[in-house]
Amino acid sequence: GIQVEQSPPDLILQEGANSTLRCNFSDSVNNLQWFHQNPWGQLINLFYIPSGTKQNGRLSATTVATERYSLLYISSSQTTDSGVYFCAATTEGGGNKLTFGTGTQLKVEL
Amino acid sequence: GAGVSQTPSNKVTEKGKYVELRCDPISGHTALYWYRQSLGQGPEFLIYFQGTGAADDSGLPNDRFFAVRPEGSVSTLKIQRTERGDSAVYLCASSLNPYRAASTDTQYFGPGTRLTVL
Numbered sequence: 001g002i003q004v005e006q007s008p009p010d011l012i013l014q015e016g017a018n019s020t021l022r023c024n025f026s027d028s029v030n031n032l033q034w035f036h037q038n039p040w041g042q043l044i045n046l047f048y049i050p051s052g053t054k055q056n057g058r059l060s061a062t063t064v065a066t067e068r069y070s071l072l073y074i075s076s077s078q079t080t081d082s083g084v085y086f087c088a089a090t091t092e093g094g095g096n097k098l099t100f101g102t103g104t105q106l107k108v109e110l
Numbered sequence: 111g112a113g114v115s116q117t118p119s120n121k122v123t124e125k126g127k128y129v130e131l132r133c134d135p136i137s138g139h140t141a142l143y144w145y146r147q148s149l150g151q152g153p154e155f156l157i158y159f160q161g162t163g164a165a166d167d168s169g170l171p172n173d174r175f176f177a178v179r180p181e182g183s184v185s186t187l188k189i190q191r192t193e194r195g196d197s198a199v200y201l202c203a204s205s206l207n208p209y210r211a212a213s214t215d216t217q218y219f220g221p222g223t224r225l226t227v228l
Contacts, residue, residue, distance in 0.1 A: 103152055
């Protein structure tokens with residue numbers, strides 16, 4: 001099955017800083033989603049982005065499908081951005097199940 | 111409308127007991143998924159329903175795990191003879207229709223049920 005790798009595994013930022021999280025995947029994808037898992041465990045949808053670029057407020061994401069990676073950009077980080085960020089993908093031959101990466105643990109400090 | 115809901119939010123049971131976990135998907139979503147998340151890891155796929163039928167159950171770890179969705183809406187995940195290794199957060203997700211158009215494949219997750227087997 002598809003392999004999904006995320007980097008960095010951990011990240012500590014000062015409030016107001018910018019960051020880039022990376023997701024590499026080993027196969028062509030039908031669906032690629034970015035999630036934020038808050039400290040209470042809820043997975044919050046950030047982007048559905050199998051290709052192209054999207055922006056939502058301080059967050060934006062870019063997926064380069066031909067090179068099998070996706071990037072999540074967080075600008076002007078806030079303490080509420082803390083948590084774990086996951087990317088997850090489905091593939092043509094893998095059905096509709098999402099395969100998750102191992103996540104990036106982000107902590108934003110004052 | 112309302113998001114995906116799961117009950118109970120927490121379940122503590124003893125080794126060997128039977129448990130049922132319930133998922134209410136977003137109204138109108140035809141696809142429903144169960145995942146399991148262990149501490150420090152990403153969620154792992156268990157089973158996927160399209161309508162009432164299990165379209166893919168390849169992630170169920172063994173025959174102690176079973177899930178149903180009899181009317182194509184609510185789903186129940188059933189675990190027999192629970193073991194300590196079953197302790198995890200069980201997550202449910204739904205999507206509108208994964209075959210209609212790409213964007214309807216977006217999966218929305220519930221808050222999860224934290225299962226602890228003593």
